[in-house]
Amino acid sequence: MILPPATLGMLGGGQLGRFFVMAAHEMGYRVMVLDPDPHSPAGHIADHHLQTDYTNTQALDRMAAECAAVTTEFENVPATTLAYLAKFVAVRPAAEAVAICQNRMAEKGFLRQHGLPHAPYAEIHNETDLEATGSTLFPAILKVARFGYDGKGQARVANRDEALAAFRQFRGEPCVLEQMLPLDHEVSVVLARDETGRTATFPVAENSHRKGILDVTLIPARTGVDLAGEAESIAVTIIRKMGYIGTMGVEFFLSRGRIYVNEMAPRPHNSGHHTIDACVTSQYEQQVRALCGLPLGETRAHSSAAMVNLMGDLWYPAGSHQAREPDWARLHAVPNLKLHLYGKHHPRPGRKMGHFTVIGSDPAAVQKIAMEARAAIGIHDE
Ligand SMILES: Nc1ncnc2c1ncn2[C@@H]1O[C@H](COP(=O)(O)OP(=O)(O)O)[C@@H](O)[C@H]1O
Ligand SMILES: [Mg+2]
Structure with a gap:
């Protein structure tokens, strides 16, 4: 059990990280936040703000040395950062779990593998994949596999031509093409x-x-x-x-x-x-x-x-x-x-x-x- 006044590490300094810092402070912990943004909401109130890139090994070494455990507040932390830290300090959730959640293809593959219900979809790596998709997927949403959030990196497409145009707009980034469901x-x-x-x-x-x-x-x-x-x-x-x-x-x-x-x-x-x-x-x-x-x-x-x-x-x-x-x-x-x-x-x-x-x-x-x-x-x- 990690008890106060231990220092906890937080990768990412947005509002979710800020609320983590507040909760940790109330419980008597100290927090070290890593976020490149000098105005990061969590960095601002943390005990230590490492204002640098997520791949800066010097900063990661310091985090590993001073923190009893490390967590994250956003899914786009490089998996390599989590894996690097895990060599020296407890990292929760683990890099493997974050890697699934940060990639829509891996995420959908996980659901499929475990028989969990999800919208019908196809993996789109190239234009040939798009041409091969069944027409029953349309109308659909094309979503970039990585770094999409708050509806960004998504296009609603009525048919294969629109999907092709959107795929080109996303510059051929790997995508999932997901059937549009009527939402209750x-x-x-x-x-x-x-x-x-x-x-x-x-x-x-x-x-x-x-x-x-x-x-x-x-x-x-x-x-x-x-x-x-x-x-x-x-x-x-x-x-x-x-x-x-x-x-x-x-x-x-x-x-x-x-x-x-x-x-x-x-x-x-x-x-x-x-x-x-x-x-x-x-x-x-x-x-x-x-x-x-x-x-x-x-x-x-x-x-x-x-x-x-x-x-x-x-x-x-x-x-x-x-x-x-x-x-x-x-x-x-x-x-x-x-x-x-x-x-x-x-x-x-x-x-x-x-x-x-x-x-x-x-x-x-x-x-x-x-x-x-x-x-x-x-x-x-x-
Ligand atoms: N297959 C779908 N069918 C209907 N609506 C969808 C579908 N996928 C996404 N949406 C709508 O778009 C929103 C954002 O999509 P989501 O995949 O959750 O991306 P984000 O990472 O931006 O939250 C959803 O909350 C939902 O309202
Ligand atoms: Mg969402």
Whole structure:
């Protein structure tokens, strides 16, 4: 067991890393963050910020020497970085697990191998692969295998010609071509597994997206007990089969009453932000616990919750090019609303700047209050 005041290492310095630092600090740990960005939200509040590249072996050597264990907050950490660190210090999750989650082909292959439900897809390495795909896949989404996020590196394509054009636009990067499913709902499960193999699952969250980016998360999900139970049990199968240690997010599609795994994140998940305010243990505290070999915390939601993401667009009202600070006082006036801002210096459209969570006992009332606050701060559906 790693106990305070040990230093923990965090690869990546975004908002997920920042919440990890906050949880670790509350528990008495110190944190060393590695992120090249001088303004990184986590680096800013960490005890040490190694402001350098992920492949800088001098920095990695220092991290290995000073940290009792190392984890990550984003999936695109080079697998070689994790493998290098693992020679000297405990790295959780392991490089092999992160490698699966950071490549859509490996991820889909993992699901296929373990008989877990996923959208029909084809691997596209070249134009010949595209010509060979069955027409039943269309309409489809072409997704680059690596480095896509928040809907980036994705193109919706109606037929093979459009797919070919998109593949060329992605400059022939390896892709998966995935059948477009009619979505009833999207849900996610955040869960954790410790080194003894015990797992703990947070309540299933219901997610809605805007421009390919998470917009609103509701707890409990309005999907019925059966599908929620199925999502949880699939997530547990995934984390076990991967031998994963740490906090993981699994995204699902519900389509025509059936469930499909969309993707896995080897880290806490945006749809788990509400756990800070609505659950006995937050997903970030859980990440600290799993990393340090502490018993996993209780995941029960003590409240219903609605989480709203605050994107950089909010700083630019109605086509304005001049950024202005949103009217935070309006949010603070709402009872049971918890505002979290990530301390990012530059608001950019599409950039995650913060979120708020409304908690309460009645799910419908919580949702209504959150959506009214969302409109009041200036987020409107087109
Ligand atoms: N096969 C699909 N069918 C229907 N909608 C999809 C499909 N794939 C992606 N989407 C939509 O696009 C969003 C982003 O896709 P996702 O694969 O999760 O990429 P990201 O890494 O950007 O989160 C999903 O949450 C969903 O709303
Ligand atoms: Mg996603």
